[in-house]
Amino acid sequence: MSITDRINLRQDRRQWIKTSAGLIGASVVPLPAVASPAVQEKPEGTMEPVPKPGAGAPKSAGRFFTPAQHAYVEELSETIVPADSHSGGAKAAKVADYIDQRLRESQDEEEKAMWHEGMRLVDLMSKHFHGKSFVESSSDERIEVLKVLSDNYNMRELPEVRFFQALKHMTTQGYYTSKIGIHDELEYKGNRILQEYVGCDDPTPPSNG
């Protein structure tokens, strides 16, 4: 049994979010969902700026993520679509580059803020459960953290769940449109000139065919 199996996300998230507020101090504005569960959470874009993972690190020119954030997104996406004996995973397919491009070209400030906020909240969960950041965790530990969000996929009111949905969507989009995804993983046979479509070689063809 995993330590994350009996989580009630809506209630228990206060534990790790409170801890973080205590640690970081008074400069952090309490998260709306913590202040009062009855209060509807504000859209992500209206939230106070939060310390970003890797903040202060040099930002690569023209990139959305800092190098540290990029490494973090690589591990997040790899946890969604990992390498296995059949083919490479999201990291090898450079899915983090794809996500960076989508976000830096996006005009949607709320979407951008949601990624930063979601990454912060996932790291808080990781520290709460395992005492270390997501990047520092083992792959089993990473799975444990994201499983909490995956198991509560319909709690769209929680920013970390919305983040997980976006992460999964962008990771699968990026992965299955990559060379590794199309050719190595799926071994896609099409997109070539075909003299004749073979169709079904079922020995029992339709009687009126």
Next chain:
Amino acid sequence: MSLPIIMTESKGDSTEAVDLTKTYDAVVIGSGAAGGMACHVLTSKGMKVLLLEAGKKLDIEQELRSMEWPYDNAHRGSLPADQHALTFNEYTIRRPPYGPGFEKSKQLHSYIGNTDYTKNICVEERENPYTGTNYAWVRARCLGGKTNIWGRLALRLSDFDFKAKDRDGFGENWPISYSDLSPYYDKVDLYLGITGVKENLSHLPDSIFQRPTKLNCAEVTLKNSLQKMGRTLTQYRAGVTSDGLKHNKYRSRCYGRGACERKGGCDIHAAFDSPTGLIYPARDTGNLTLRTNSIAREIAVDPATGKATGVHFVDAVTKKDYSAKAKVVIVAASTLESARLLLLSKSKMHPNGIGNSSGHVGHNFCEHIMGPGVHGRAKNLVGKPPTLDDGRPGGFYLTRFRNLKDKHQKFIRGYGFEGGGGCAMFPHGTDNPGFGAGFKEEIRKNQGAYIGMGAFGEVLARYENYVDLDPMVKDKWGIPSLRFHYKFGENEHAMAEDMAVTAQEMFDDAGFQIVHVSKRVLTEGWSIHELGTARMGDDPKESVLNQFEQSHDVKNLFVVDGSAFVNASCQNPTWTIMSLCWRSCDYLADEMKKGNL
């Protein structure tokens, strides 16, 4: 092997040097399936035709890129992030006009403009607002119109449709029978090419088919299962030439490259599109003059006789006004734009809009309801090595089975299903629950086992479903916008419920593992099959056009697109639009010779 070289452009492609001083035999408004067909038929008879297209002349080959790999595309085939295409959710919770609220997006598209291959074919929504009830109105302003993005399912109608009133008492019969149109369906089949398999069904007549594509194994399983129920699943009848067309140098035969799901058209034009199928050949006769960026704003009328004398139009780029003169005016601007143009053409002789003495212009607006469907897995194909399943223009069509012999208790008319299965470039299952190694393996192992289908059902042509002109809102060129008064009714909702039930039953019976049954009805307009706003009929009080799509009121005015339909049937309309148009243009040319126009 390499593909044959295709002439993708006809010679002398200058649209600037258009002589507007002379009187053309005919002016055609709109260059889609209907307008293209009118140009083909009339120029082949030696008539001098001016074709006005509201949209730009796109370098369509640059847009289509049918064999581009996603990873070679700057945005993996998606819309760039600074553009937006409306979603089902936005069509549902917002009201038209849909422009406000998307100021951050550089361009705003209808839902079909959500790929890098379709974004320039569709109109900018904010330049072309409409008001009223919710409606997903897809418009393509460019040479060829929506034939650049059509789904290619090319079906005939039958007397079950033309004489539907005789069967259930609802609405009106068409002023023609299948026997009137059948020779013209044949002409369209032979001139444009269609692939399919003969089934000898009275409710879905066969075409003159070229070499058929084949079903894959999951589809064969479903077909065999349905046969036991007396239902017919047949190969997708695609308006695609599988053998090639000796008389057309602009189009190649289909080579099964599989990008048909990309929504943008086919870059070797094996799939029919109006420019290569109809307009370029028409220009090669020397009888066609084309002007793009020409937005018709009013049909000009002789105040003495009430007859049409030509078209007033505005240049989309310069916004300058022009007029073109012609002996006959042929409106083919698409069902809703054609109704709009008739309503805009008010004069002393035609106070409610030209050709509208009946008051039926804009009314009897109908289409196809869609959304309900099912997808699942053929269990015997799970875990099999990947197969090539998309090397063909489509999967299958499951023909109508309701209200043919029996009478359904809850609704009249019927629906059919479009479907397909197997491996695709982008896999099914990325929205499965979970993540990680198991999630990834599940997608891989199930990819070839996928099979799915969605229904298209007849929306009844009702007088109370209509469009009119908005008294306030205008488009970018100052032309009054359309206002929608259009909702699905009880019959459609009852039919939609039945679609989901039968879809599930048929998949169960075939032994498929059902992954999802969709009961959700998509926004009005989603099928892009809008029809009926200037219907044909024998009674000038109850219809706008006669059986030759000629205005009852104005002898030299023809409306040859989907607006002429009397009902929607449940079959996709493009092939019928073109067959009717061919028949009407034959009549038009004869009448002109006789001096009757």
